[in-house]
Amino acid sequence: MARQIGEVILDLQNVSLSFGGVNALIDISFDVREHEVRAIIGPNGAGKSSMLNVINGVYRPQAGEIILRGEHFRQMNPYKAASAGIARTFQNIALFKGMSVLDNIMTGRSLKMKANIFQQAFRTGVAKREELEHRAKVEEIIDFLEIQHIRKTPVGRLPYGLQKRVDLARALAMEPQILLLDEPMAGMNIEEKQDMSRFILDVNDQMGTTIVLIEHDMGVVMDISDRVVVLDYGKKIGDGSPDEVRGNPEVISAYLGASH
Amino acid sequence: MGFFLEVLIGGLMTGMLYSLVALGFVLIFKASGVFNFAQGAMVLFAALAMARFSEWIPGWLGIANPVVANILAFIIAAFIMFLVAWLIERLVLRHLVNQEGATLLMATLGIAYFIDGLGQTVFGSDIYKIDVGMPKEPVMVLQDVFAGGLLINKEDFIAALVAALLVAALALFFQKTSTGRALRAVADDHQAAQSIGIPLNRIWVIVWTVAGIVALVAGIIWGSKMGVQFSLVTVALRALPVVILGGLTSVPGAIIGGLIIGVGEKMSEVYLGPLVGGGIEIWFAYMLALVFLLFRPQGLFGEKIIDRV
Ligand SMILES: Nc1ncnc2c1ncn2[C@@H]1O[C@H](COP(=O)(O)OP(=O)(O)OP(=O)(O)O)[C@@H](O)[C@H]1O
Ligand SMILES: [Mg+2]
Numbered sequence: 001m002a003r004q005i006g007e008v009i010l011d012l013q014n015v016s017l018s019f020g021g022v023n024a025l026i027d028i029s030f031d032v033r034e035h036e037v038r039a040i041i042g043p044n045g046a047g048k049s050s051m052l053n054v055i056n057g058v059y060r061p062q063a064g065e066i067i068l069r070g071e072h073f074r075q076m077n078p079y080k081a082a083s084a085g086i087a088r089t090f091q092n093i094a095l096f097k098g099m100s101v102l103d104n105i106m107t108g109r110s111l112k113m114k115a116n117i118f119q120q121a122f123r124t125g126v127a128k129r130e131e132l133e134h135r136a137k138v139e140e141i142i143d144f145l146e147i148q149h150i151r152k153t154p155v156g157r158l159p160y161g162l163q164k165r166v167d168l169a170r171a172l173a174m175e176p177q178i179l180l181l182d183e184p185m186a187g188m189n190i191e192e193k194q195d196m197s198r199f200i201l202d203v204n205d206q207m208g209t210t211i212v213l214i215e216h217d218m219g220v221v222m223d224i225s226d227r228v229v230v231l232d233y234g235k236k237i238g239d240g241s242p243d244e245v246r247g248n249p250e251v252i253s254a255y256l257g258a259s260h
Numbered sequence: 261m262g263f264f265l266e267v268l269i270g271g272l273m274t275g276m277l278y279s280l281v282a283l284g285f286v287l288i289f290k291a292s293g294v295f296n297f298a299q300g301a302m303v304l305f306a307a308l309a310m311a312r313f314s315e316w317i318p319g320w321l322g323i324a325n326p327v328v329a330n331i332l333a334f335i336i337a338a339f340i341m342f343l344v345a346w347l348i349e350r351l352v353l354r355h356l357v358n359q360e361g362a363t364l365l366m367a368t369l370g371i372a373y374f375i376d377g378l379g380q381t382v383f384g385s386d387i388y389k390i391d392v393g394m395p396k397e398p399v400m401v402l403q404d405v406f407a408g409g410l411l412i413n414k415e416d417f418i419a420a421l422v423a424a425l426l427v428a429a430l431a432l433f434f435q436k437t438s439t440g441r442a443l444r445a446v447a448d449d450h451q452a453a454q455s456i457g458i459p460l461n462r463i464w465v466i467v468w469t470v471a472g473i474v475a476l477v478a479g480i481i482w483g484s485k486m487g488v489q490f491s492l493v494t495v496a497l498r499a500l501p502v503v504i505l506g507g508l509t510s511v512p513g514a515i516i517g518g519l520i521i522g523v524g525e526k527m528s529e530v531y532l533g534p535l536v537g538g539g540i541e542i543w544f545a546y547m548l549a550l551v552f553l554l555f556r557p558q559g560l561f562g563e564k565i566i567d568r569v
Contacts, residue, residue: 082457094452111457120437
């Protein structure tokens with residue numbers, strides 16, 4: 001691969017998170033390097049989504065630290081994470097259902113919009129020009145993800161696979177440095193999965209975006225990730241290259257023990 | 261025929277005002293997921309500010325022209341409503357994010373009492389006048405179409421027109437601007453909106469300010485009709501059946517619900533009133549709302565109410 005994996009950009013140290021009596025994450029540490037594709041795998045309920053939610057501040061861990069480009073945080077919040085260049089998609093697609101594909105993706109530009117509310121209301125030159133610039137960027141993303149044909153469709157009417165793609169498009173519209181993907185291929189057929197894998201690799205390769213990916217399909221994970229973290233019942237039981245992880249006895253037993 | 265049309269038009273005109281007040285509820289419900297009990301208090305507070313400042317300004321600034329005084333008073337009152345929105349976000353909403361609906365509801369109840377008290381302390385508790393030069397005399401139109409023509413109340417007509425313009429302007433704003441888009445996004449999904457960098461706090465301030473300005477316009481319209489006094493608080497109560505009918509989450513629902521209730525009230529008063537005795541106008545809307553609560557609790561256009569998991 002052409003891209004150069006860099007320094008640690010995101011470092012999680014001893015993160016613990018619980019909900020009442022449920023320990024979703026227990027003392028988890030791992031790091032993510034710039035430009036890499038980092039996968040998080042594990043059986044259902046292992047704490048994978050919780051991990052992503054901690055990274056972008058949807059959940060607040062009780063212990064541990066999140067170190068982003070050397071800056072230490074006890075916890076994030078979603079707005080702060082977005083401002084710091086972290087974008088994400090959700091396991092249960094969280095698109096804005098009443099809005100068109102185009103509008104959904106345009107919302108991803110929110111942080112980059114500078115015109116104030118009065119300039120927008122009175123459609124001054126500044127506001128109009130800005131809207132056009134962002135629209136152009138969004139059209140690029142639409143072309144990139146090959147969803148030109150549905151750009152005016154309300155997202156609620158799209159089939160699941162396409163909704164997942166729009167969810168990715170909205171995240172890409174933020175031009176993030178780190179992209180968190182929660183099961184971007186769940187519920188897809190083989191062809192859709194291949195498309196999605198290709199898009200993810202292209203994003204990583206062409207835009208240099210660091211990717212943290214949760215995925216159940218082992219074939220896909222082994223194919224596209226540089227390093228893999230394995231969680232089971234909130235604990236980290238493996239961490240390393242796909243080959244290392246595949247040979248790890250604890251990982252094998254976790255997967256054989258769980259029903260899939 | 262002419263009489264029927266007169267009743268219909270009268271109903272539509274009142275209905276438009278109900279729509280305006282209902283819109284205040286719907287906007288806040290959509291954006292912050294809370295039924296705002298303070299809407300009525302905001303109407304009174306805004307109207308008090310308008311009434312008192314238009315009274316004080318000529319003395320303070322030596323401005324004799326009532327139009328200029330009214331415009332200045334309006335701007336000041338609108339700015340005060342922005343401050344109220346900002347304070348509510350800072351002191352209340354921000355600390356209650358992710359709390360139960362009931363907690364937020366109680367909070368708005370508290371806000372309502374606070375605003376009521378504050379308004380009376382700062383602005384006084386007498387009956388005040390708002391005079392924005394609304395014409396009081398009725399006019400006769402379409403004499404050549406109907407025998408006797410149609411008698412239209414000019415004041416109601418202008419009020420309805422202003423309300424309709426404001427509603428249309430807001431609808432355009434929500435559809436056509438990036439802030440409008442962000443607002444719709446927040447209304448759809450808080451968490452996703454924040455995760456893409458839409459600042460929830462700013463959106464709340466904007467929405468509460470808009471609701472405050474809607475309250476101000478409603479307060480001016482009603483205040484110039486019946487004087488600015490405590491009973492203005494109940495104006496919001498009259499919009500309650502409207503949001504039940506139209507659905508709490510639907511802007512078109514608020515508009516159409518308002519019109520239906522406005523027309524229904526007048527029609528029932530005129531055509532059913534003689535049969536069941538007068539006063540039907542007062543309870544008609546509530547009865548209709550009750551029927552809706554029983555058979556279609558999400559209203560005409562609202563989303564089906566389902567518990568989120
Ligand atoms: N908001 C929440 N409230 C209570 N418990 C939660 C919450 N979110 C997650 N949990 C619990 O934390 C544990 C880990 O859940 P999480 O969603 O992170 O798992 P996951 O690895 O993403 O699973 P899946 O593969 O099914 O998506 C589970 O026991 C889950 O029930
Ligand atoms: Mg999950």
